[in-house]
Amino acid sequence: MSHPHEEAPVEGGLVAEVARMSAAERAEHEAEVAEAVTVDRDIDVEVGQTLLELRDVTLKFGGLTALDSVSFGIRRGEILGLIGPNGAGKTTCFNAMTGVYRPTSGQVLLEDRPLGKASRHQITQRGIARTFQNIRLFGEMTALENVVVGTDARHRTSVVGALLRLPRHHREEKTAVERAMALLEFVGIADRAADKAKNLPYGYQRRLEIARAMATEPKLLCLDEPAAGFNPAEKDELMGLIRKIRDDGYTVLLIEHDMKLVMGVTDRIVVLEFGKKIADGLPSEIRENPAVIAAYLGVPDDDAA
Numbered sequence: 330m331s332h333p334h335e336e337a338p339v340e341g342g343l344v345a346e347v348a349r350m351s352a353a354e355r356a357e358h359e360a361e362v363a364e365a366v367t368v369d370r371d372i373d374v375e376v377g378q379t380l381l382e383l384r385d386v387t388l389k390f391g392g393l394t395a396l397d398s399v400s401f402g403i404r405r406g407e408i409l410g411l412i413g414p415n416g417a418g419k420t421t422c423f424n425a426m427t428g429v430y431r432p433t434s435g436q437v438l439l440e441d442r443p444l445g446k447a448s449r450h451q452i453t454q455r456g457i458a459r460t461f462q463n464i465r466l467f468g469e470m471t472a473l474e475n476v477v478v479g480t481d482a483r484h485r486t487s488v489v490g491a492l493l494r495l496p497r498h499h500r501e502e503k504t505a506v507e508r509a510m511a512l513l514e515f516v517g518i519a520d521r522a523a524d525k526a527k528n529l530p531y532g533y534q535r536r537l538e539i540a541r542a543m544a545t546e547p548k549l550l551c552l553d554e555p556a557a558g559f560n561p562a563e564k565d566e567l568m569g570l571i572r573k574i575r576d577d578g579y580t581v582l583l584i585e586h587d588m589k590l591v592m593g594v595t596d597r598i599v600v601l602e603f604g605k606k607i608a609d610g611l612p613s614e615i616r617e618n619p620a621v622i623a624a625y626l627g628v629p630d631d632d633a634a
């Protein structure tokens with residue numbers, strides 16, 4: 330069966346080239362890709378220190394309190410899981426952190442500085458990126474273009490600079506394409522770089538969303554149910570990718586319903602129920618926590634204990 334990507338000699342060539350490499354050459358190449366993909370900007374907090382903090386965040390939709398005085402921190406270099414039953418407030422948390430909604434009260438701080446009234450674009454520039462539960466790609470653009478658009482969020486040249494083809498714009502464009510290609514390779518979909526996003530298999534689209542979010546060089550990468558619709562083998566591969574992302578210097582916040590995945594990949598877990606934080610701890614602690622068990626089983630704490 331022929332695939333559209335067979336018509337893309339550059340990307341196909343890269344993938345074929347990697348396939349021909351010896352184990353040592355491939356390890357070296359993968360190290361180079363990881364280097365190209367890593368976040369190249371200063372982060373004010375050390376590894377292990379709080380990168381993002383929700384301080385008493387309450388968010389109301391009319392009469393409904395979607396988040397009720399929620400406080401927790403995300404430490405630089407960790408994979409933090411955010412879990413809870415349907416409607417617990419997980420996505421609302423993401424929305425409060427990415428400027429989609431402003432907290433009714435309380436604060437979100439990145440590197441100790443409040444996000445305040447920052448717009449979504451400003452928040453992306455400050456270093457928070459996210460994927461969505463429902464994939465949101467530019468379907469008519471190629472996979473590569475979708476990622477280049479992400480790198481644009483970090484560009485310094487103006488539209489005027491682009492129009493006048495100033496040297497800096499030229500340089501940034503070249504770097505953007507190179508970095509985007511490295512990102513596609515990093516997430517494992519470089520073989521389809523030249524395909525329109527809408528023609529990619531579902532699993533590739535999910536990975537492309539991650540690559541696009543990583544293109545903004547986020548200090549914090551938020552993944553909203555990245556394994557939705559995946560089979561067990563795809564979930565295992567995704568766990569590998571999330572670990573690889575963290576090992577490359579990123580900090581990851583993960584919303585995920587699949588408990589095996591959450592328990593297998595996260596360093597720490599925060600649990601929400603009806604907009605309130607009910608637990609915060611290591612996966613092994615969360616698994617045994619009576620309030621968490623009760624929340625998931627829908628029975629009172631006393632009965633579950």
Ligand SMILES: Nc1ncnc2c1ncn2[C@@H]1O[C@H](COP(=O)(O)OP(=O)(O)OP(=O)(O)O)[C@@H](O)[C@H]1O
Pocket residue numbers: 390393394395413414415416417418419420421422
């Ligand atoms: N824009 C909105 N307007 C009104 N209510 C909303 C809005 N967004 C979310 N809600 C409500 O806020 C509560 C929390 O929703 P949220 O989507 O954050 O939960 P969740 O934990 O992400 O759930 P799920 O796992 O089902 O995605 C729900 O009761 C939801 O109906």
